[in-house]
Amino acid sequence: MxxxxxxxxxxxxxxxxxxxxxxxxxxxxxxxxxxxxxxxxxxxxxxxxxxxxxxxxxxxxxxxxxxxxxxxFDGKKINFDTSEDGIFRRIVFKGKKTSWYRMTSNNIYSGALSNQEIITNFKGNSVKIKVYKKSKDALKTITENIPELNSYIDSVEKLDEEKIISVLEKYDDIN
Incomplete structure (x- = not known):
């Protein structure tokens, strides 16, 4: 046995x-x-x-x-690219006017991982965001020229990845 x-x-x-x-x-x-x-x-x-x-x-x-x-992976297409600066980054969303990138890097001393997320718009403005933490302020900064999006962002209780993508898609459609 x-x-x-x-x-x-x-x-x-x-x-x-x-x-x-x-x-x-x-x-x-x-x-x-x-x-x-x-x-x-x-x-x-x-x-x-x-x-x-x-x-x-x-x-x-x-x-x-x-x-x-x-x-x-799990039915979702995951894309990475290398920026002009040589930074390897995940493309979370890429629209006509806006892009959302997630960069992961290792600390050379401790080996700890750190994530950095950046949203850029067609004007060249970029803002760092943290999903679930102050992402409403970052989205308002990017979409400041469209006031109806700011009211939509305020009405959303919690901004998760899907809702941020929906805001960016609306921004692309309006501009």
Missing amino acids: KFYLSIFLFLYSIIAFSQKTVDTQIVLKNKDTLNTKLIIPFNPGDSHFIILNNKNKREVIDRNLINSLSYI
Whole structure:
């Protein structure tokens, strides 16, 4: 009985704790495109990512070589790109007039992760936001030229990611 239990636990640990992969498209800075698998969860703040090549062998790719990266996870398409400053960032929303980016970085001393979120509009104004914390003020700053959006922002009780995206979509439609 102990033998069967140990075999069951061994097989369960292999299945439960195995690393998952997602099909990923990576566009390098030299314009090459890689259709590969990315091991998740991954940390966008790391300086390199582990991918599986077409022979299912692990390869390490340097983040500085990547121009954009996209994959589908839980039915949602997740996109990353590299800014002109060389910052690797997640594109939360990209409209005609506004963009919302989320940057993740590692502290070089403690290894702690820090997130920074920035919304920019067509005028070049950008504002840092924290979802759930003072994001109403940041959205009002970005949408200051449209007073009806400010009243809509005030009427919303809690601004989560979906509601912020809906405000940005309305801003794009009006402008």
